[in-house]
Amino acid sequence: MTRAALIEQIKLKRSFLCVGLDTDLTKIPEYFLQKEDPIFEFNKAIIDATKDFCVAYKPNTAFYECHGPKGWESLKKTLEYIPKDIFTIADAKRGDIGNTSRYYADTFFNHLSADAVTVAPYMGEDSVTPFFEFKNKWVILLALTSNKGALDFQFTIDANNEELYKKVLQKSQDWGTEENLMYVVGATRAEGIGEVRKIAPKHFFLVPGVGAQGGSLEDVAKHGWNDDCGLLVNSSRGIIYASQGKDFSEKAQKAARKLQQKMANILDAKGF
Amino acid sequence: MTRAALIEQIKLKRSFLCVGLDTDLTKIPEYFLQKEDPIFEFNKAIIDATKDFCVAYKPNTAFYECHGPKGWESLKKTLEYIPKDIFTIADAKRGDIGNTSRYYADTFFNHLSADAVTVAPYMGEDSVTPFFEFKNKWVILLALTSNKGALDFQFTIDANNEELYKKVLQKSQDWGTEENLMYVVGATRAEGIGEVRKIAPKHFFLVPGVGAQGGSLEDVAKHGWNDDCGLLVNSSRGIIYASQGKDFSEKAQKAARKLQQKMANILDAKGF
Numbered sequence A, B: 001m002t003r004a005a006l007i008e009q010i011k012l013k014r015s016f017l018c019v020g021l022d023t024d025l026t027k028i029p030e031y032f033l034q035k036e037d038p039i040f041e042f043n044k045a046i047i048d049a050t051k052d053f054c055v056a057y058k059p060n061t062a063f064y065e066c067h068g069p070k071g072w073e074s075l076k077k078t079l080e081y082i083p084k085d086i087f088t089i090a091d092a093k094r095g096d097i098g099n100t101s102r103y104y105a106d107t108f109f110n111h112l113s114a115d116a117v118t119v120a121p122y123m124g125e126d127s128v129t130p131f132f133e134f135k136n137k138w139v140i141l142l143a144l145t146s147n148k149g150a151l152d153f154q155f156t157i158d159a160n161n162e163e164l165y166k167k168v169l170q171k172s173q174d175w176g177t178e179e180n181l182m183y184v185v186g187a188t189r190a191e192g193i194g195e196v197r198k199i200a201p202k203h204f205f206l207v208p209g210v211g212a213q214g215g216s217l218e219d220v221a222k223h224g225w226n227d228d229c230g231l232l233v234n235s236s237r238g239i240i241y242a243s244q245g246k247d248f249s250e251k252a253q254k255a256a257r258k259l260q261q262k263m264a265n266i267l268d269a270k271g272f
Helices: A005-012 A030-034 A038-050 A068-081 A099-110 A125-133 A162-170 A190-199 A219-223 A248-269 B003-013 B030-034 B040-049 B068-081 B098-111 B125-133 B164-172 B192-199 B217-224 B246-270
Strands: A017-021 A056-057 A086-092 A116-119 A138-144 A183-184 A205-207 A233-236 B017-021 B055-058 B087-094 B118-119 B138-144 B181-185 B204-206 B231-235
Touching: A005 A248, A017 A038, A017 A086, A030 A038, A030 A068, A038 A068, A038 A248, A056 A233, A056 B017, A068 A086, A068 B068, A068 B181, A086 A099, A099 A116, A099 A125, A099 A138, A116 A125, A138 A162, A138 B217, A162 A190, A183 A190, A183 B164, A190 A205, A190 A219, A190 B068, A205 A219, A205 B098, A205 B217, A219 A233, A219 B030, A233 A248, B003 B118, B017 B040, B017 B087, B017 B246, B030 B040, B040 B068, B040 B246, B055 B231, B068 B087, B087 B098, B098 B118, B118 B125, B138 B164, B138 B192, B164 B192, B192 B204, B192 B217, B204 B217, B217 B246, B231 B246
Parallel strands: A017 A056, A017 A233, A056 A086, A086 A116, A116 A138, A138 A183, A183 A205, A205 A233, B017 B055, B017 B231, B055 B087, B087 B118, B118 B138, B138 B181, B181 B204, B204 B231
Antiparallel strands: none
């Protein structure tokens, strides 16, 4: 999907919501477990219930891999089921030497036909650039993550008095453009989002950490907004496990709609 | 596998060789492509030919994932086929927030029954520690990688005049011990191996980059040796693609034996 097409969807749906499909067999309604492919069936119900309120879906590969080949089938079927005008992100946090990253790109872009894949920056340029060889496909690079461990290395101050995550933002802008590169910026670090926006004014940010992890949508919009919205705000558990009973899909829809309405208010206020 | 058992194997086999199973359908002898599971059949032949000369196997998951569910079957079958006294490493370079890393640990340690998994450190403590909850299983943390991109971030000098990779080594020693934590240290940075050894005197290092990438076994042993050997030196392409003809397994055996004999000389010289 192109950047222009994504922006068009945001305008059309009045939403910059990404729904995280972190589907866990221990948390979905029990009656799914009798089905042939419980994960896909649950995702299908969630997608049906939420697709009018979001512009992206983000399955995290860990929740699929742990079921082996069957899990990969569920992931593939899920990505295929998502309507084509919705942006799809394989949250895989891959990254390896160039020769090998090319195979990961092939996996997520060709085999699974995702629009984007999350990538870890530790191994540097040649671990990231192979992903850019695919037209209209995206790298979403970890910059400032939402977890506690982000403090261990991402804030390392270098000799120029600059944090590592800023160096990642700066260097990586030589590798990709705002047409094929986004950044992961955690909502739990609202002040950080503003710093990231200064360094990467044009890029989209994928923002996890709103809801269960404690980040605020208003703060994210305040610090992260750019002229093209520039935000995909993710919610996983707050939507897909809004209820674990038979009403799970209605409750998921309600939670997604609530976030979408808040987003619509923000978009309206920005005159977008 | 325990540390003691691994050391015992090194002594017994007079080898600290790890064979990288980066099995690529475009590089294996063509007649394998007619088989039901070409990747597994090729790996089986390579394992049969090299198992007496190595103490570890390391399939890189990228080469399996790109074939979807079928690739995961090949990976599982390969790991199951490897004799139980040989250490197995899923070279997956995973790492995610704690809740999610636990699923990756389950995937590689339980579902695929690997002894170890490679992990990227960018997301910090809670992305690494869930892997330590599994008894006699190992994290192999990226410290100083063998690729060109290693120079982008791993050598970032912090305010204490210390490189990022050293910070990774120091902090991570609070999370794991030499009984469940190893480090990836590229052979292409021989001077770096000595630096890493100073900071992590007891830990094993997984050393890629000997052979095709240009690192020297002698330099690695010179700078990286500790009282328990402390080294697993990986060779992938140099062994598994020593020939792409019908004699591939003989040539692979010859290449593995050649490295093993060099290693035996090193072990003898060290009186190990």
